[in-house]
Amino acid sequence: MMKNYNKSYLSSLLLGSLALSAIGFTAQASAVTIENSGFENNWDGWADTDPSAISSDSYTGNRAAKITGSSGAFEQTVAVTANTQYELQAYIKGSGTIGAIVAGTSHSASGGGSSYEAVTVSFNSGSATQITLFGQYGSGEGRFDDFSLTETSEPVDPGDGGTTPPAGGQCSTSAELTIVSASDNGTNDGHGPANTIDGDLSNESRWSSNGSGKQITFDLGAEATVDAAQIVWFKGNTRVSYFDIDTSVDGSSWDSAVVSGQSSGTSSSYETVDGFNAQARYVRITGYGNSSNTWNSIIEAKLLGCDQGDIDGGTNPPVEPPTQPPVTGIDLSDWYLGVPVDNNGDGKSDSISENDLVAGYEHPQWFYYAADGGLVFKAPIDAPKTSTNTSYTRSELREMLRRGDESISTQGINKNNWVFSTYSSGDKSAAGGIDGELVSTLKVDYVTTTGSSSQVGRVIIGQIHAKNDEPARLYYRKLPGNSLGSIYLAHEPNGGSDQRYDMIGSSSSSASNPSDGIALGEVFSYSIKVVGHQLTVTIMRDGKADVVQTVDMSNSGYHDGSDQYMYFKAGVYNQNNTGDADDYVQATFYSIVNTHDGYNY
Missing domain, CATH: 2.60.120.200 (Jelly Rolls)
Known part of the structure; x- marks a missing residue:
């Protein structure tokens, strides 16, 4: 059946609101099933991209995944419960990155050493009921073993708002916070700080400043609980960027949120840096160059958190988390x-x-x-x-x-x-x-x-x-x-x-x-x-x-x-x-x- 489309119909596809599904509560937290989590059955359950192999140098059992080149990776899609906090863990020897793709956003962490070391990533599932777990090349050859994914909180009903942090300032459900402005000390190369909050993911729309210790500061306009940042690094899939993140209530006194952070070096999408749980109005990123040169460059940045209502005169409510995709938009059948x-x-x-x-x-x-x-x-x-x-x-x-x-x-x-x-x-x-x-x-x-x-x-x-x-x-x-x-x-x-x-x-x-x-x-x-x-x-x-x-x-x-x-x-x-x-x-x-x-x- 052929249909005629007018502009109002097309506008509704583009501008229509994304409705969140009602989410019920389950009993207690539990582990999520990951097929062949220790690679004992070679690549069963995983989709791998070369250069990849199965190694006998394992953390437990007889096998582990091995990634030897910059394009090497593996992934698996698993079912999760919406609006639930999770912790992904794996053991890495050498160098590697693990993470989860949740509604298009990558949450990842890198690690590894001369012997196997545990690497963990925390994230919230938001509206997603399926996510993709992955491992990929870090700064050198790496082996991966014993993946696990565990619920660390019960689902939160979106009808409750999901914006009140529990004691200690930790958000039960994170949402994107509205950034009012971005600023630096004026030493950028013409790619100014406002480019990082314009929603434009092209390379030209970036902030760039050369030299160790260069800073960009984001103002939320009102105090909020901030628990994560999401950053798209310029040339993020070809080089590792080095940074600290600090938070402040007044813009004068600063508290450390992340020390000696680094990007994965393998992703051109959003990378999540989480675990702040800070009460703040201002978030500052200090750059220390990258693995190729001394430039600090960010294409786009987001801040996640909760409890950002009318505080001290501020009016900056959280943005509702997105759903994927609009039901009238793309039917892949x-x-x-x-x-x-x-x-x-x-x-x-x-x-x-x-x-x-x-x-x-x-x-x-x-x-x-x-x-x-x-x-x-x-x-x-x-x-x-x-x-x-x-x-x-x-x-x-x-x-x-x-x-x-x-x-x-x-x-x-x-x-x-x-x-x-x-x-x-x-x-x-x-x-x-x-x-x-x-x-x-x-x-x-x-x-x-x-x-x-x-x-x-x-x-x-x-x-x-x-x-x-x-x-x-x-x-x-x-x-x-x-x-x-x-x-x-x-x-x-x-x-x-x-x-x-x-x-x-x-x-x-x-x-x-x-x-x-x-x-x-x-x-x-x-x-x-x-x-x-x-x-x-x-x-x-x-x-x-x-x-x-x-x-x-x-x-x-x-x-x-x-x-x-x-x-x-x-x-x-x-x-x-x-x-x-x-x-x-x-x-x-x-x-x-x-x-x-x-x-x-």
Whole structure:
């Protein structure tokens, strides 16, 4: 069934409130089951990324996990109770990082030594009922053993507010606190402190100050119980940052919260530093450079805590914790995912099935739920690809109308794919749908900034794919010297060359800054629609006129009865293979809706 979407509907998808589910109470705290927690059955229950191996040098038993390189990691998804405090523990020898991905936020800790040492991470599950546990490379080779996950508090009913700390100042339920302002002593390089609280995760929106002892201070506007910070470090996946954190009620007298802290060096997402339990209005981070140089650079920061009501005239209530994802936003039942890892060792990127996605699959780097409920897709330049014939990497959904019924082939004119209404009656009866529309709401967070001028800054965010070619590829492109990005459409006739249509700005590699362009972090929507021979692509933005491009496909070679089946794709398909290996593209999707005549979902 195809539907028509208007701006008010799209706005409701984007701006609608995220409702929290009612959470009941359980009896007493208990351990969470982790399959094969000591690796005695090799990698059973875990998904590992090379370079990884099973070692006989173990803490207990006969086996342990071994990670030997910067891309090495392993993970497992487990069920948890919402709004509950947990402690994750593992034993590490050498160097390594363990953690948990909770609603898109990474909570992690690093450790290890010449012999096995216990490393622990504390976190609250918030609204999540499934989380991903992981271990990954630290600053050198590491071995991991005996994972455990234990409840340390009973669930808290959100109806009680969850904002009153128990004796001693510890929050029973943490929420994001509103930061009123950020400041430093003025010695930044032009990347000012306000960039760390603007919600923009692009590299250009950061605070940077060179030298040991440089400080950035966050003001909550009112006194609160602060128990954690979440920080996105600049180049956080390639270097370790060193820091202290102090808190203050008045901005004059300071108490130590974290001494000799360091980031993981392996994550470009939020990293959690917790355990403060401090009554404070001000939180100060002092940087001591990083493992590569003396720069201190933070892209984004959040503070978590409770009891931030009207104190001494302050009016700064906690932000409700996010839920994942909005129920009307993204139904993964009819998609599978291509993700840029090769866990099965077949030389190609892995495909995650519809059933695994519905069961809650996430990858801590390339596919995960963000704190705002959006679904993040990220693809680096240097990573496994879908086949030896593919030039670029992707983190991208592929439409699967079979909805998990693996007795239906992925290819061909069958119930997994759709056809145009100009096809024969036999083809239309055999297909899963007729004609189609893909409507997505998203923001592009980051594009590549290195590589050849013909490829830098470009990413495909939506497609129609046929048997071999693509009737529609929708590009976003922002050049390094421009503050705004362009949108353009490529139509590829069957066996032919691309026909390119500039929609917003120019696709040129030397384009000037588009006057009506779309900035990184700016939310917009697109529609890719086919009815018979006509392809229509529409870009929709609040407060602006729609931008529409139509293409007559009558002579494009897709209507000649040669098994030309169709499927939509959405996510990020990196269109740069010439830049730095760790350069990447990233987008956050808030809604992906696919509809077809004859497809009643």
